[in-house]
Amino acid sequence: MKQQALLCLLLQLAFELSSGTNLWVVPGSSLELPCFSFQTDFPGAAITWKFNGNEINANTPNGSPRVKQGGRYIFISPVTAANEGDYSCLIKDNDREMITTYKVRVDASFNYSIKVIKGSTAHLPCHFQPAGEVKANALWFNETGLGNELLNPEGDNRVELLYPLDHDQTIIIRDVGMQDAGTYLCRSAEGAKLSSVNLIVEVAPTAPPHSCSGFTTPWEPCQDENSRTGEPMLQESITEFSMKLYSYLRESQPSSNLLFSPISIIGALSHLLLGARGDTRKAIERAVCVPHDFHCVHLQMKKLREKLAGSLQMASQIYYNPEINLNQSFIDQSIQFYDAKPVMLLDTSENNTEMINSWVANKTNNKIQHLVDSVSPSTQLMLLNAVSFTGQWKVKYEMKPRKGLFTKLDGDLVNVQLLYHPKYMVAMTYVVQLKAQVARLALTGDSSLYILLPSSRKVSDLQLVEESLTDTAVRQMIQEVQKTTPEHVEVTLPKIELDVQPDMNMLIKKLGLSSLFESSNLCGLYSEERVVLDDARHRAFLALNEQGVEAGAVTTISFSRSFPSFSALRPFIMLLWSDTANVPLFIGRVTDP
Ligand SMILES: *[C@@H]1O[C@H](CO)[C@@H](O)[C@H](O)[C@H]1NC(C)=O
Ligand SMILES: *[C@@H]1O[C@H](CO)[C@@H](O)[C@H](O)[C@H]1NC(C)=O
Ligand SMILES: *[C@@H]1O[C@H](CO)[C@@H](O)[C@H](O)[C@H]1NC(C)=O
Ligand SMILES: *[C@@H]1O[C@H](CO)[C@@H](O)[C@H](O)[C@H]1NC(C)=O
Ligand SMILES: *[C@@H]1O[C@H](CO)[C@@H](O)[C@H](O)[C@H]1NC(C)=O
Numbered sequence: 001m002k003q004q005a006l007l008c009l010l011l012q013l014a015f016e017l018s019s020g021t022n023l024w025v026v027p028g029s030s031l032e033l034p035c036f037s038f039q040t041d042f043p044g045a046a047i048t049w050k051f052n053g054n055e056i057n058a059n060t061p062n063g064s065p066r067v068k069q070g071g072r073y074i075f076i077s078p079v080t081a082a083n084e085g086d087y088s089c090l091i092k093d094n095d096r097e098m099i100t101t102y103k104v105r106v107d108a109s110f111n112y113s114i115k116v117i118k119g120s121t122a123h124l125p126c127h128f129q130p131a132g133e134v135k136a137n138a139l140w141f142n143e144t145g146l147g148n149e150l151l152n153p154e155g156d157n158r159v160e161l162l163y164p165l166d167h168d169q170t171i172i173i174r175d176v177g178m179q180d181a182g183t184y185l186c187r188s189a190e191g192a193k194l195s196s197v198n199l200i201v202e203v204a205p206t207a208p209p210h211s212c213s214g215f216t217t218p219w220e221p222c223q224d225e226n227s228r229t230g231e232p233m234l235q236e237s238i239t240e241f242s243m244k245l246y247s248y249l250r251e252s253q254p255s256s257n258l259l260f261s262p263i264s265i266i267g268a269l270s271h272l273l274l275g276a277r278g279d280t281r282k283a284i285e286r287a288v289c290v291p292h293d294f295h296c297v298h299l300q301m302k303k304l305r306e307k308l309a310g311s312l313q314m315a316s317q318i319y320y321n322p323e324i325n326l327n328q329s330f331i332d333q334s335i336q337f338y339d340a341k342p343v344m345l346l347d348t349s350e351n352n353t354e355m356i357n358s359w360v361a362n363k364t365n366n367k368i369q370h371l372v373d374s375v376s377p378s379t380q381l382m383l384l385n386a387v388s389f390t391g392q393w394k395v396k397y398e399m400k401p402r403k404g405l406f407t408k409l410d411g412d413l414v415n416v417q418l419l420y421h422p423k424y425m426v427a428m429t430y431v432v433q434l435k436a437q438v439a440r441l442a443l444t445g446d447s448s449l450y451i452l453l454p455s456s457r458k459v460s461d462l463q464l465v466e467e468s469l470t471d472t473a474v475r476q477m478i479q480e481v482q483k484t485t486p487e488h489v490e491v492t493l494p495k496i497e498l499d500v501q502p503d504m505n506m507l508i509k510k511l512g513l514s515s516l517f518e519s520s521n522l523c524g525l526y527s528e529e530r531v532v533l534d535d536a537r538h539r540a541f542l543a544l545n546e547q548g549v550e551a552g553a554v555t556t557i558s559f560s561r562s563f564p565s566f567s568a569l570r571p572f573i574m575l576l577w578s579d580t581a582n583v584p585l586f587i588g589r590v591t592d593p
Pocket of ligand 5: 361363365
């Protein structure tokens with residue numbers, strides 16, 4: 001939307017007598033050209049507009065360009081390449097004549113001039129128009145003295161296309177040298193020019209020494225530990241944050257299976273927040289939708305973790321390089337709020353990989369056994385959060401194996417194993433705002449699995465539901481379904497095992513935290529050197545079987561004819577919800593079980 005607004009610049013122009021005015025215009029925008037200044041008036045004068053020497057007909061009501069107010073203006077909307085050329089306005093009365101001219105050039109490309117410090121990473125921006133599907137990546141060229149040289153992100157490890165097949169075709173050039181200065185061009189595969197970047201490389205000014213002075217105070221105490229507003233405030237933050245993440249993920253992956261645990265991501269970010277100061281603190285607070293003066297956020301996270309402990313176990317951990325000295329008050333608060341005593345990293349990458357993967361396996365109850373392939377020797381700090389969820393069905397499903405057909409988004413049928421129950425207590429209702437049929441299956445440990453079934457298997461119907469899925473709509477849905485009386489229904493669900501690794505680095509950027517990759521103020525945690533974020537990951541696993549849900553959930557339900565029926569044998573969205581804490585634990589989408 002923002003980009004569209006940008007393209008819709010309405011140019012109000014001050015006019016310049018006789019000396020033709022040169023104008024660059026972006027296609028799709030609107031252009032208004034005045035014939036003469038507002039102060040002057042020419043009563044009774046005849047006004048004629050010409051485009052490339054040909055008169056523009058003033059009497060065509062919806063023509064483009066359209067002559068307005070008897071010739072005082074012409075208006076062009078939307079501007080296209082055909083509008084490129086010379087426009088002139090001739091005013092003639094008895095004793096004088098005046099001509100105003102404009103040279104209009106239409107250019108879709110954006111010109112950027114970017115200044116970076118030698119040795120740093122340069123981001124070169126390039127965007128496709130927001131409308132339309134991205135079928136091929138843009139091509140980036142280096143304008144050298146010997147012509148344009150195609151950059152090869154695959155073959156050159158200094159160059160990386162950040163978001164392949166996304167509307168954002170930004171590339172980065174790592175470790176920029178003086179020889180990289182110059183012009184870079186981004187073109188679509190069809191040859192349309194999208195952006196031109198003039199890269200200026202400068203030698204770093206003698207950088208001010210890293211200083212945490214003024215930033216080493218501990219996290220503020222929570223003034224009112226028993227305040228009634230703390231808990232609902234955190235619930236709101238988590239739900240808002242969760243739905244924001246879902247919307248980022250669905251945009252980048254419109255049709256595949258999805259799964260993530262918002263509670264785990266917020267657990268890691270709020271732990272990091274404990275040591276963040278200055279702008280980094282503000283950026284994380286904004287990202288996790290927490291008000292700046294909400295000093296009780298860590299205490300509330302602790303209470304939430306304790307409240308959920310019956311069904312969801314959450315664990316945090318910090319690994320750090322033995323060469324750095326973590327601040328003692330941070331260590332104390334980390335233990336107090338996150339039950340995490342920082343642990344030193346070992347000598348080799350293999351030992352660290354092994355240590356971290358076994359911690360992850362242990363804390364996820366062996367559901368996720370592998371997270372990292374290696375640990376770089378330059379790693380200073382690693383912050384981890386793991387959650388493990390187990391919820392059993394209130395009534396067990398039939399053990400006899402059954403098979404059925406799930407209809408995918410493209411209409412293909414896939415054979416799936418089914419969970420079947422002839423008479424299961426389900427609360428279900430059609431939620432108008434979400435345009436979806438919603439069923440709630442209660443689990444042990446005060447949690448529920450909500451399944452949101454769009455009107456059909458079509459992508460457009462799935463998208464209708466996803467677009468309406470805001471935090472407010474989800475809260476209303478939960479209330480509405482909780483008011484619905486459960487009834488006996490014949491339930492058929494697909495058996496599912498999802499194991500998904502959403503792109504956390506992309507999420508970090510979308511959350512407005514890309515500055516953490518360049519410089520993070522973690523002065524509360526460690527104040528001796530500057531640290532920067534270099535990698536972020538998320539992996540979620542969810543299995544749905546005869547016993548219940550492990551770590552997350554996926555479901556298919558169907559009812560026999562004599563009962564009302566709810567059949568999810570086509571793509572659906574699901575939310576694993578904690579009824580006690582009133583926050584989402586896992587969110588997923590099943591398009592291919
Ligand atoms: C953008 O830069 C290119 C090359 O530097 C130049 O040819 C073009 O005229 C510029 N366009 C605008 C709108 O300034
Ligand atoms: C662009 O071309 C110049 C040579 O003209 C080269 O030195 C520089 O490394 C190139 N930049 C990239 C990012 O490949
Ligand atoms: C550690 O933090 C405390 C307060 O949080 C501060 O007073 C102290 O100076 C810090 N220590 C270092 C080494 O930065
Ligand atoms: C590191 O790994 C090596 C080889 O796998 C092993 O022999 C050694 O005991 C490990 N060290 C620690 C501290 O775990
Ligand atoms: C995790 O580690 C603890 C302590 O070593 C152990 O008691 C527990 O059984 C482990 N859990 C798993 C799932 O391996």
